[in-house]
Amino acid sequence: MTAASAPPPAAQSPVDRQAFVRTTLDLGDVLLRPWGPWAAEPQSEVLDGLVAAAADPLIALWNPLATVDRTAATAWLDARDQGWERGAGAAFAVLAADGALLGGVSVRWVDRADGLAMTAYWTLPGARGRGVAARATAAVTDWAFATAGARRIEIAHAVGNEPSCRLALRCGYPAEGTLRDSHLFGDGAYHDEHLHARLAGDPAPAGLAPEATAYTTVTSG
Template sequence: MIVPIPAVVPPGRMSRTDQPVFGLANGFELRPWRPDDAKVLADSCQDPDVQQWNRPGHLSLDDAGERITRWEKRWRTEEAAVWAISEPGGGSPVGLIGLGDFDLCGGSAEFLYWLLPAGRGRGVMLEAVVRVSRWALDDLGLHRLRITHSVANAASCRVAQKAGFALEGTMRSALLHSDGWHDEHLHARVQGDAWPG
């Protein structure tokens, strides 16, 4: 007799709650994207580093508004969780962090993140990755989280390693960027891994 494997995260656990807001020790805040953030999201596509490493395409103001609406829906359908990294006091976004490629049944998800120049060099992404990881593993109940990035993206590699995501290997020619195919590092954290000091 084949015994079915139960879902790691039961359906509805995420969608039954509102998307949480997290304060960070450095004063920044993780909050859902709002309709009035559409201009920041559209403008972010013009930033060379965001464009190089995240491939967001070019968004009009209407496109950005639709994307924000889609992120809200994807929370309710348990497909993704995307936050704005905003200035202290719920101010304007300086970045994005989220989890996509959700497999709640299998207990895994993959990080996506970027920062605009106003948020860089302040340690905010490291703190945000650790905070979202704690929510995903401890509160939601996922078992494994992944971070993948181009091997040429040293800043993303530092964030992953400092956040306690072990480097598991290199995926050859794994993602097409504007300058060609890039090898990608694969980092992961699983339930029970030690949190950074």
């Protein structure tokens, strides 16, 4: 009598492989840390930074944040944390070396099984014009391609948001067209959007090479 052979391992679905795993990205002078409960701890000033971000006119127009007060900001943090738990969204705080909040960058699945994702970003006034958002976006893009099986990542921004258009091009996202009345923005109006996209096989943008980024997987927010 021969021993019964072990059943073959269950096949891993594309969705299983395509998960965003909580990771800290170290850019040297800038740290991308997964949003989580740490930002609401009493000793952290990041929660107040989120409240300030919601009040900034440009953020309120182009990328409104539901962080108008500390209670709302805590709920917002919980939603970002749950996105990490599901592997469906990767939202990072962009921090200076001293821990001060500079902005945020995220990537989320649009069609997880197909490897289609979208990224977004914002910065506080003091971090603008310094290349912070571009470096953070490029790092998160390369990380999503390298670790989560992303096939295509898109950026959509209002046609009137010219700095975002320049950032997308700098990060290796060529423009692909215009989406008419595509999104309801903070002014209560629908705006046309420019669509940009980068494919996993596209070359890395000059000056924003992924090898400058250190990845550290973490177990909690």
